[in-house]
Amino acid sequence: MIEHFIHxxxxxxxxxxxxxxxxxxxxxxxxxxxxxxxxxxxxxxxxPFTFGLDAIPAIVMLVSIYMxxxxxxxxxxxxxxxxxxxxxxxxxxxxxxxxxRGESGRALNLSIMASGAGALISGLLLVISAQLMASAALAxxxxxxxxxxxxxxxxxxxxxxxxxxxxVIGLMFGLTVVTIGIDPIRGSERFVVHYLLIDGLxxxxxxxxxxxxSEVFVMLETANQKIMPIKHTPSASASLRxxxxxxxxxxxxxxxxxxxxxxxxxxxxxxxLISYGVAKNLSPTRDSxxxxxxxxxxxxxAANNASVSGALAPLLSLGIPGSASAAVLIGGLTIQGLxxxxxxxxxxxxxxxxxxxxxxVGLPIMVAVGLFGxxxxxQITRIPRPVTATVVASICMLGAYAAANDTFEMMVTAGFGVxxxxxxxxxxxxxxxxxxxxxxxxxxxSLRRAMITANDSVLSVLSQPITAVxxxxxxxVLISPMLGRRRAV
Amino acid sequence: xxxxHLKNAGEEPASLPTESTAEGTVPEMHxxxxxxxxxxxxxxxxxxxxxxxxxxxxxxxxxxTSDAAFDPGTFPxxxxxxxxxxxxxxxxxxLAGKGARGVVGFQRPLWLAIGMVLVMVFPFAVGAFGYYLxxxxxxxxxxxxxxxxxxxxxxxxxxxxxxxAKGVFEMLLxxxxx
Numbered sequence: 068m069i070e071h072f073i074h075x076x077x078x079x080x081x082x083x084x085x086x087x088x089x090x091x092x093x094x095x096x097x098x099x100x101x102x103x104x105x106x107x108x109x110x111x112x113x114x115p116f117t118f119g120l121d122a123i124p125a126i127v128m129l130v131s132i133y134m135x136x137x138x139x140x141x142x143x144x145x146x147x148x149x150x151x152x153x154x155x156x157x158x159x160x161x162x163x164x165x166x167x168r169g170e171s172g173r174a175l176n177l178s179i180m181a182s183g184a185g186a187l188i189s190g191l192l193l194v195i196s197a198q199l200m201a202s203a204a205l206a207x208x209x210x211x212x213x214x215x216x217x218x219x220x221x222x223x224x225x226x227x228x229x230x231x232x233x234x235v236i237g238l239m240f241g242l243t244v245v246t247i248g249i250d251p252i253r254g255s256e257r258f259v260v261h262y263l264l265i266d267g268l269x270x271x272x273x274x275x276x277x278x279x280x281s282e283v284f285v286m287l288e289t290a291n292q293k294i295m296p297i298k299h300t301p302s303a304s305a306s307l308r309x310x311x312x313x314x315x316x317x318x319x320x321x322x323x324x325x326x327x328x329x330x331x332x333x334x335x336x337x338x339x340l341i342s343y344g345v346a347k348n349l350s351p352t353r354d355s356x357x358x359x360x361x362x363x364x365x366x367x368x369a370a371n372n373a374s375v376s377g378a379l380a381p382l383l384s385l386g387i388p389g390s391a392s393a394a395v396l397i398g399g400l401t402i403q404g405l406x407x408x409x410x411x412x413x414x415x416x417x418x419x420x421x422x423x424x425x426x427x428v429g430l431p432i433m434v435a436v437g438l439f440g441x442x443x444x445x446q447i448t449r450i451p452r453p454v455t456a457t458v459v460a461s462i463c464m465l466g467a468y469a470a471a472n473d474t475f476e477m478m479v480t481a482g483f484g485v486x487x488x489x490x491x492x493x494x495x496x497x498x499x500x501x502x503x504x505x506x507x508x509x510x511x512x513s514l515r516r517a518m519i520t521a522n523d524s525v526l527s528v529l530s531q532p533i534t535a536v537x538x539x540x541x542x543x544v545l546i547s548p549m550l551g552r553r554r555a556v
Numbered sequence: 557x558x559x560x561h562l563k564n565a566g567e568e569p570a571s572l573p574t575e576s577t578a579e580g581t582v583p584e585m586h587x588x589x590x591x592x593x594x595x596x597x598x599x600x601x602x603x604x605x606x607x608x609x610x611x612x613x614x615x616x617x618x619x620x621t622s623d624a625a626f627d628p629g630t631f632p633x634x635x636x637x638x639x640x641x642x643x644x645x646x647x648x649x650x651l652a653g654k655g656a657r658g659v660v661g662f663q664r665p666l667w668l669a670i671g672m673v674l675v676m677v678f679p680f681a682v683g684a685f686g687y688y689l690x691x692x693x694x695x696x697x698x699x700x701x702x703x704x705x706x707x708x709x710x711x712x713x714x715x716x717x718x719x720x721a722k723g724v725f726e727m728l729l730x731x732x733x734x
Contacts, residue, residue: 115725119729233646239635239639240605240608242635243632243635243636246612246635253628257628280675284672287667290664290667453702454699458716458717461698461717464675468682474682474683481676481679482676485672492601493597507635
């Protein structure tokens with residue numbers, strides 16, 4: 068492990084990678100501070116820019132965007148009550164009241180320092196757990212991978228925002244359309260209505276359409292909204308001492324964030340919500356939560372930043388994305404010819420270890436950029452929404468074209484943008500669809516390989532201990548909302 | 557466990573009523589919002605999804621089969637079949653009025669529809685006339701549809717997009733644009 072770290076450090080401390088890291092942080096802050104743009108949208112838009120880069124700077128840049136956008140989301144949440152990221156909504160519960168009573172500098176300091184502490188603790192957990200998970204997963208066969216994909220998809224279905232049924236409909240839509248193209252086992256054509264679909268639906272253009280272009284249509288609807296004016300634009304000071312009274316909250320929230328992040332579908336929003344709830348329940352001053360209690364900011368920010376590393380753990384070790392942004396990262400890895408999963412640690416150890424090193428190198432930069440650039444980042448919320456929509460729509464089209472130098476990819480992006488928007492309005496969110504597009508091939512190929520190995524006996528496949536446990540868990544996850552509802556009745 | 561009250565966070569910023577002019581935008585485009593009953597919208601969307609699922613099942617059934625338990629058509633048949641069943645279930649729930657969401661509102665519907673058409677037309681136009689020519693026209697038009705009204709803002713937005721295309725994609729990344 069140590070030699071891999073040393074090797075990775077040598078690769079990261081090069082001019083090209085450090086520039087990529089800083090660019091990723093700046094883009095991440097921009098995306099994170101801008102309400103309406105999320106880390107997954109930012110990453111989807113930036114993937115085409117990584118085509119010409121080597122694997123390490125490309126991946127380090129994408130991970131930096133992911134990390135930095137979660138850092139930045141808290142800034143507009145505190146100053147203008149406009150969460151830059153969904154998870155930062157919880158930060159606004161106490162951050163905005165603090166800002167209103169003139170403590171915005173302190174709130175920003177706590178937010179960014181807690182984010183940094185959460186990222187540091189979860190980064191350490193990621194280094195320890197990802198390698199262990201990957202080693203364990205090396206023993207997995209097709210049956211176990213099938214069961215893992217089923218568990219991942221069932222968790223995504225149940226834990227996604229909104230109706231579970233609609234999330235599962237989204238999953239099924241993704242699993243259905245992912246079968247277009249060449250059959251992964253026999254190589255026969257399926258649903259190829261046009262020769263351009265012979266390789267299946269192009270993943271990256273579909274991703275850009277579902278995440279980014281569908282958001283452009285939401286922006287078109289809300290073009291007339293005026294952003295709340297900023298009353299205070301303070302500069303925050305870097306004070307670790309301010310965090311000391313909340314060290315237990317930081318540690319507890321980081322652990323909650325990390326472990327919630329590991330669960331596919333749970334993500335930063337749920338991590339910060341749980342962490343906030345726990346902090347509130349354990350606090351002797353629980354009545355002051357929601358009215359500007361600094362501990363609320365610390366709990367939310369430490370957890371939502373810790374969930375980023377949590378989401379990277381199953382991605383790197385098992386090839387299962389822990390969040391929508393992690394699913395986008397799979398797209399970035401695939402474009403570089405890399406397959407996330409246990410073999411990544413064996414065949415390309417420089418990739419996961421460069422990500423680890425990049426996380427730790429980027430951390431102080433992110434804290435500094437957040438603390439000293441707060442005035443700038445909050446101004447981003449003042450960029451007129453119509454201008455953002457126009458630029459994002461144009462980048463969507465450019466990025467889609469760059470995926471294969473073909474206008475067909477643009478058509479896919481345009482089509483999925485419209486589909487994504489219409490489904491959103493039906494409460495079917497893009498994340499389950501994208502995760503099904505990512506895991507669909509693995510699910511089918513693993514199941515069919517497992518069946519071939521087991522001489523077509525479903526019982527033999529399901530009777531393998533790990534498979535049985537994982538499928539049992541998936542069934543439990545799927546029926547648990549119904550059981551909960553019956554108990555409530 | 558899901559956090560329904562958070563799901564629009566990050567999408568809808570804190571906003572004020574559209575009274576005064578935001579930079580580069582004109583809020584005078586007061587346009588009535590179209591409201592569709594959520595149940596009807598769910599029925600239509602899930603109906604389309606169910607039809608898509610049926611199409612996949614139909615063609616999966618026509619694929620060659622063998623003695624193996626899983627043929628190339630089996631997985632899409634299961635996924636498509638589940639899509640049909642679940643969409644049907646959602647339609648039934650919507651018709652029964654369970655889990656009602658009130659109405660689905662589409663703000664600025666005309667501009668939204670024009671924006672969608674512009675996005676759909678863009679790839680064909682680029683294929684026919686080339687990227688730069690189409691972009692010089694498309695970006696200001698889309699910007700206008702999005703709500704940018706100041707000529708300078710439209711010009712600046714177009715310049716940013718063209719610079720990105722030429723500087724980053726063509727020169728830096730070596731992606732030749734049509």
